Amino acid sequence: MFRKKIVEKSARFEKDTYFNEARSSFLQEKWDSTLVYTAKQLVLKNNDPELTNYCHFFRGYSFQEKKLFEQAEQSFLKITPDFYFYYHSKAFLGGNALEQHKFEKAIAYYKSVEHLKTDQDLFLEKSRVEHNIGLCYLHLQQFDKAEYYLLKSTKMHETANDTINLVSSYGDLANLYYEQYKDEKAIPYFEKAYQLSKYVSSFNVKATTALNMSIVEENKKQYANALSYRKEFEQWNDSVNNQNKIWNTVQSEKQIAILEKDKDFRILEAYNNVKIAERNGFIYSSIFLLILLGAGTYLYREKIKATKIINDQKKALNELNTTKDYLFSVVSHDLRSPVNALRKQHHKLQQQVVAQDFESLQATIETSTNISESMYGLLTNILHWSLEQRKQLLFQPKVSSLQPIITQVIFDFESLAAAKNIVLTIAIDNTIMANFDRESLKIILRNLIDNAIKYTPEAGTIEIHTSQTELHSHITIKDTGIGFSQEQLNLISNLKEITISNIDRAKGVGLGLLLCTTLATKNNGELRMTNNKTIGATITIVLPNA
CATH class of the missing domain: 3.30.565.10 (Histidine kinase-like ATPase, C-terminal domain)
Incomplete structure (x- = not known):
């Protein structure tokens, strides 16, 4: 169900090649491949924040499976609170701290998810969280708190008929009472744990319960029974050792594979850096050429604009010169005749005044007035025309x-x-x-x-x-x-x-x-x-x- 939820929630990132490979490796429990592909995805720029959270989640989980607890903690702590599997990362951080015997830190992480209900879809068990909190308090010798949480988790396991977790709960409760010399309470739980261990496949669980029973019988002076349990312990322990040898061999091979993949990743990263440098060089060269082209185009346009302005000014100057010549022509042509006529009228007026020809005097004055009005109108038009041409009207x-x-x-x-x-x-x-x-x-x-x-x-x-x-x-x-x-x-x-x-x-x-x-x-x-x-x-x- 946990895998299905991972696939469902991350479906929108299937087109991201590296992430898709990382998710596929994660679901197949190929932790080394998961680490390689998530690293490649994180190197890319402009990743979606949710995609980045998935990468850190996969990396933290993979590191924890490989017992690289510090790296696991660093990855889980990079996950933001809005991520769907945020509380899972907190639970995993609690387990991480517990593995390193950092019990107070483990309690803090577990208590941050204690309020959540059991959710099988999300691979989150409240009983396991309560049990681990009790286990931490047991190691810290805070027996009252340890008893509270261990009893609480044991009842949950009994209700769920969870055999493997019940063996662990019974064993931890027995150790709790044994530490306090409450043998009458401890021994029944040791016996329950031993009986249930027969139904589980874990060699470690079988060996641990047999060893506990050997110690109990030895303390009761039942040496024959103690020896029998000791032999059983040795048998299961040998099986565990054989299993560990196989595991160590596999781990060594995995470490070699990791080194090879890290080497490949570094080569790929160096290759990517070279490509990025080449791309940046091309981009900067293109920008420089575009700036150069833009500057050339701008200067060319400015030159054309300046030439056009000069031509327009030249045209305007020619027009003004033509206007000036025309105005001189008007003044010389249109004013000469009326001025000459006015001069003749003044001579005539002078003669009429001397001769005292008052009858003709009135007509001459009217003619002079008309000539003056005509000249005034002409001068007014010249003034208006001049102002209009110079844009001053x-x-x-x-x-x-x-x-x-x-x-x-x-x-x-x-x-x-x-x-x-x-x-x-x-x-x-x-x-x-x-x-x-x-x-x-x-x-x-x-x-x-x-x-x-x-x-x-x-x-x-x-x-x-x-x-x-x-x-x-x-x-x-x-x-x-x-x-x-x-x-x-x-x-x-x-x-x-x-x-x-x-x-x-x-x-x-x-x-x-x-x-x-x-x-x-x-x-x-x-x-x-x-x-x-x-x-x-x-x-x-x-x-x-x-």
């Missing part, structure tokens, strides 16, 4: 209503439209909410409304209205001005990437339009421009919905 998109922004910008241009008798038709839905940057939308609206008024003739019309789809909000500016040529519309539709290099001022797409298109794109929207069917143009600002 504050940009904070957020959800807002379109109505207040449009109304504010239109208010600034109402007087200018009225001066040209232009009719402004406004239809703004105050419920439309979009996601945009307020200041950039104002710049777009100012440029587009200013252009619409500038290129719409006297008594024309400008319509400004809003609308909304599922995804976008629209601000539409429709005028009856000069519109766009087809060439201009084609150029505008091809401006996929808004940069200075896309713009050709000779074809009429200037800075204001470029600025509006750029800011609309930055708002995640777009600028749509079409000619009306009859006259004028329609420009739609598309913005994402809230």
Whole structure:
């Protein structure tokens, strides 16, 4: 039953080769092989804690069977309390100490399992534990305690009809009383032990009981009976000696086998150490090569990244230079004419003041004012464009209503439209909410409304209205001005990437339009421009919905 329980509880470790061999050897009582294979299993790293406990248990048991008590104790003491056979190891440690006449230590070990019940499945007998505790107290000459435990265990053996253990119990009780000179109690137990020994096969038990009876009869002055028992003792003792000789021969052969297996194990261990060293060398070399490869890859990527940064910076620098050249071109081209016109107006104004031509003076002042406003708008666009190109234009998109922004910008241009008798038709839905940057939308609206008024003739019309789809909000500016040529519309539709290099001022797409298109794109929207069917143009600002 003990073997079956060992097999059942350790079944989950059958795939561990060394352990499987160790368990097989243990069950076949091949103690040397058990020790060799458990040692091999323990050398391996990352063993399951329960598997380690089994190895120590098998080793302790094997050492004890080989009478190597110190090694047995060392192995059993390594077993942890959560192990299924933990209390067995305590019982075996008690037997180990008893064999070495370390009686107090034996008592401590036995008392740690005294509370357990007899369990045949687990090879644990309470009666044997009680008997051994009593035997220890007997050797320590604590006779009261010895008597208590020996009588207790004897009753258990009598109840179980355990003949071999009863012989031992009767003999120990007889010795207990004999030590105290209580012959009247001792002799009946000697006689019971002798009678029962006839039914056991152990030569040692037969010899011991015969010797005890010889001593008893000798003390009773029954020398003939004593001599008869002595002869019987000699016969059984010779049998024991013959058996011991055979045992010693077998033990010698086993010791030689152990030495051979130890030698094989050391060779195998040395071989494993060489293999481990080779494996570690390979691992360290691989790690070094991987680090080297990683460092090379990292440096190569850093080089590519640095090259890309340099190229991007070069591209950005070229773009900035192009922007600078374009701005100079705008300033020189677009400012020269109005400045020259303003200079002529000032001369004319001077002449009219001298001539006191007050009727013409008002018209000249208005013309000068219009030229100044145009120059101011152009300078404003140049400033905004420059800030946007250098990423210095504050940009904070957020959800807002379109109505207040449009109304504010239109208010600034109402007087200018009225001066040209232009009719402004406004239809703004105050419920439309979009996601945009307020200041950039104002710049777009100012440029587009200013252009619409500038290129719409006297008594024309400008319509400004809003609308909304599922995804976008629209601000539409429709005028009856000069519109766009087809060439201009084609150029505008091809401006996929808004940069200075896309713009050709000779074809009429200037800075204001470029600025509006750029800011609309930055708002995640777009600028749509079409000619009306009859006259004028329609420009739609598309913005994402809230």
